[in-house]
Amino acid sequence: MLSYVEVILDNISNNEEALASFENVTVGFFVTCIVDLLRPSVGFAALHLLKAAGFHVEVPASQACCGQPAYNSGNESSAIDIARQVISVFENFDYVVVPSGSCAGMLRKHYPRLFASDFIWLDRARNLASKTYELNEFLVDVARIDNLSSTVSKTCTYHDSCSGLNELGIHKQPRALLTKLEGLELKEMEEADECCGFGGLFCVKYPDISTRIVERKVNNALSTGADMLIGGDLGCLMNIAGYLRRMGSSMKVFHVAEVLAGMINDPSIGEKEEHA
């Protein structure tokens, strides 16, 4: 198995001034359940990026899921229980960074909504919301990361995951970061901001509809002629990669953190390991 911890990223750095100012700033990393269970390399890539930007990063062991599946399926009381737990574990960090727009949106937009009538927890939820960032927006808007000099000689297309786009307004940041990479050509697909049909439990509750939607997404991506599809939410990427693999396409699918950290020589999502 690859050890992502020992990877040394000398091609990512931040300017001296930023490094000095972030020296005593601690970031709590919210892994997200899906990265934790299905693609740890995304988590490691994110940690490397945060470290290279100059932050001290901690990964609390007491975390599993943000509770979005409970919230979105109408199990409000379970969602509240899970939210309390996440707030308690993460509220004392200077920042909380999440490698997913969907989970970051849950912490930032929906936790306060869950506690609308509980003033004590509402304050705590708002406090957490005020320092929670999706990875791309954190790297651009807070860390102002400077030097990303990996070479990625690929033509890529970017899928804007919906929650990040519509709840948090993330659109420019991943593009700003990706275009810093040497050799990377970004080709926008038609309807890049359109849903991929994942939708959490939606994709297994209504597989027919979900499949038709991802078919359209994948056709738009393939029409660009890109070698690689990049996105910021592993859920959508699992869905897109799963459909691409089933149709026998060789288009690679990576999380944006993996690309930024220069991990694109490892197997992409759903790709076999060469030496397995």
Next chain:
Amino acid sequence: MNTASTEFRKRVRMALADDELQHAMGRAKGGFVLNRQKAIAEFPEFHQMTDAARDIKDHVLMNLDLYLEIYEKKVLENGGQVHWARTAEEASTIVEGLCRRSGARKITKGKSMVSEEINLNEKLEKSGMQVIETDLGEYIVQLASEKPSHIIAPAVHKTRNQISKLFYKHHKPMGYADKVSERKEIVQQARSVLRNHFVESDIGITGANFLIAETGSSVIVTNEGNGDLTSVLPRMQIVVAGIEKVIPSLEDLSVFLRVLARSATGQEISAYTSLYSGPRANHADEEGPEQYHVVLVDNGRSSMLGSEYQSMLRCIRCGACLNHCTVYNVIGGHAYGSIYPGPMGSVLTPLIDGHENNTDLANACTLNGLCRTICPVHIPLPDLLRNHRTQQQRRKLTPFTGRFFFAIWVYLVRRPHFYQIVLALPIWVLNRVGRKSGVIKRIPLANGWTNSRDFPCPSAQTFQRQWRAEMRKFNA
């Protein structure tokens, strides 16, 4: 799974397998979305205008009784009559009564979603009256014995070829021997057929986009002018409208007109904007109906006031949430099985018709949030759909097995260390199965995924496990 849900899934499968429907939907979508984008780009104040529209609606909803009474008073002053209907049944009965008592035989109709909501056509036809829809799209679906599949573009699901065949079948007996297939010819033929109906009509029924309290006017916007011929030519005009349609003044109307057409079709303004304020003043007047009636429909609306769903009453029926909905665009309006489809319909239908027969509507949605972003009166549609899901959970309308697995998952998530121990084995097994090919082709209990997609193979160990083993090296 209950019968309603089985029916919903059947309709979805039919829609997905219908090539003509898929073709029609694919083409319509791009047009609506791009035209809206263009129209908004040319109108920098658009977003401020939508805030104003929302605020006006909120103000009205806080004072709905007041504005409705002012509106009623004005209509009476203008010589019209106002009828109040608590339910769909009451509303259609009132209209049917008005038509029957006046001895009407032929009735022309402008496009009206609320008349679909109260099943007006069936009611009138049962009483032996002939009802002609005069909006081209509505006319097409009426010929096809269908319901509208979109709230502003009723026949959006039909291809030109289907319309051509439909016209040939129905118009041939009327003496139109040639089959028309060009857009222009189709419109021309519809116009020619409808012209006679307009002239022969006894009563014209329209909906209303807005009701203006200040003047007692009802406002309709159309692109075909059919609304005017429907309203002005017959001896009686009946306006059917939901109680939430009232706005205070003409000043407010100008805000909504600037928002509505841009959101709906991407036009700056619709081709016709008509205000009707009552019957012809006296018999010397040359135009206008002799009698003017307004039927105000509640049908569940007043119970939304003061509830968590109140914001839904702001809806101006522009259809933008349908046009931008990923799910609507692949299954079309009929699959929803309700007269109001798409995001706004999925919120509204369970409120009007109850949750029991409509459990799928709120769930067949990816919650991607785009409808909230584009709604010109800022209705938080995804939140309202999520509220519906919460209602379903509370009333245990969801399947038992789902709730059972969910309870286990919640139990584990709340105990992260135990969660790691329990999930280590299944993750390891999935990795063993899939690591050679990179994917897993089939996972029991997850057919919904694996029937059409591969499942990308996970790592052998979770992030947390790898991290705990090596974190010291990282921080060194």
